[in-house]
Amino acid sequence: MDSEPMVECVGAERLVDYFHGYLTDAEARAIEEHLADCSACVDLARRVRTVSREIGSWTARSHGEAYRRAQLADAVAAAATGVVDPGWSDRLRRWTDQCAGQASAAIRLVKDVRGRAARLATEGLDGLLQPGGFGPFAEPAAAGGAVMTRGAIRTRGAVRTRGGAVTTKAGPNAGSLAAETRAEGGAPVARVAVRGDALDVTVRNWRSGQPPPLVILIPADPSAGPPVLVELRRGPDASELTATFASIGSGDYVVAIEPAAEQGGDGF
């Protein structure tokens, strides 16, 4: 034995070091031998371990994901309470119960204070995506206006961010940009396009036999108004489902498409 047995109880900070392997072998052993005889320290150790893991996973990105998922779950639950259509009500309830905080596809829209310059971004939204959904939106493409930032890795002063983003400046062609999910093997494809004050959502290759998905537009600032819920409908081109959100003012929004039903299940 290469250390004296530890007699005194162990503090939380010392236990953090222990769980993360920052103690010498002898120190760790002394703590473990103490834990074998001290139920109070065992209780504390269990709490430290759980909390430590939670804080260990804390990053700006994970906070953003948790925030978005909580925001989406809240918005869907709130929308479900105000819906009259029983079909929609059932689907929203299932969205809440089975896929809370998830979507087939999601993208962020930011419009400046004048509501003219717009930005579509995918940063921080990966955590919202339902496995087997549409997948992430590809890097957005500006149809007009000047591209201010784009690329997989962006440097802004000391801060690096990852993810596609395109911004259009205010100008004659301002506010015209679109993003589309990557399509693979005939899977459904979602497209989001900013057109002036309006936002168009289009889905192609939607699975036959399933009702068109719901789309929800969620303002980041709750004081900007409640979430807006629409159902995609057959457009002029019968192969496409479309919906439009009109008169979108300045602000920060998330657009989320209802999770797809499980194949063969009793989904939406």
Add this chain to the structure above:
Amino acid sequence: MADQPSDVSAGTAGPPAAGAPVDAGRLSKRGRRADKSACQACEQLQARLDTLERLHEKREALLEALAGDLDALAQRGHARAVALVEMPDEALALTRCADEDCEICKDSFNLLFARHGRAMRGHALARSRSEADADEVAQDAWLELWRHRHQYSSTRAVFRAFAIHWVRRCLVRFYSDRKDRLQTELCLDDLRGDLSDAEFEDLLSRRSAQGSVMASAEANVERNARYEWLLKELLAGANPPHQLLAFCFCKLLDWKPREVVQELSDTPLRQLAIEAKTGYMEVGALPSPVVNLHCVKLDRRMELRFEDAVADRKTLETYPGLFGRIVGDTTFRDYYTGSTTDAQCANVSEWWWAVFRRLVAAAVNDGGRFWP
């Protein structure tokens, strides 16, 4: 020799069987008489033990301080025990002959258990849901360890590491078998560092909870609430500003300490606070009110003198030269205690780790409103 030892009932060694005298003289450095009746495998063991003893000469002083229960064995007149008590763990672990009745192997087993049984149980207790779980895991771990002792190599790790490894493996199996997904994931995290990537992937495929479980709406809301609590605790708390900003960059924004040293050492903390805040919002795609709400106190601290902004006595003692300086005007370089890049990287790592420890302690002591 039996694969599974019979006596693993308590946290202390059972007395060695009063069998025929063994080659204590050859096993012990005290020169006891050799015993011709020892099995052939044990004869072969001798050569390995001799080598090991030479390797472990420097541990003589430590071996003298073995626990009282082990000394008691020797005092009861068991020459073999005396010999074995003096053996380092690594030598005892090499007792693996094929003879099921080999007394040397049995005693080695008991001694190793006496040395490590309590720590193994303590390790399991800290990582299990109950004492009953921990006792079952610790016992399983000991049996598995003994069954696999031929895999132990003293050149790779000390015996304690080998013992703890088996506790970790048994914890994963125990909670995986019970479909306890959270505990399984926690225990897999502990085990990850013990295994190669291939071994870990193999274990994951067999032991990880199957399928993905959608987080409930409540879980999403709770996790977000915990992050907001942490953000408030971090930004409005009393962490020394340079440590807090190191935490922001290294932990929250995923910078490497070396990048911090190379790129941020000469930027005033006031500017770093703005960059950290902006980065947090951008990387997390978070709306500004979520972050700005908690930044007021930090912004104020940036305009205070060092001695007014810092409450931590140790930090004040470490940097007497900063008294009178406005915190926002200082840079990371003012706080480095090392002159080389490596030393400064170590400084940055220590800073953010100090904040991490305080946050965990604060969360644990919070009273359970947001924390399990």
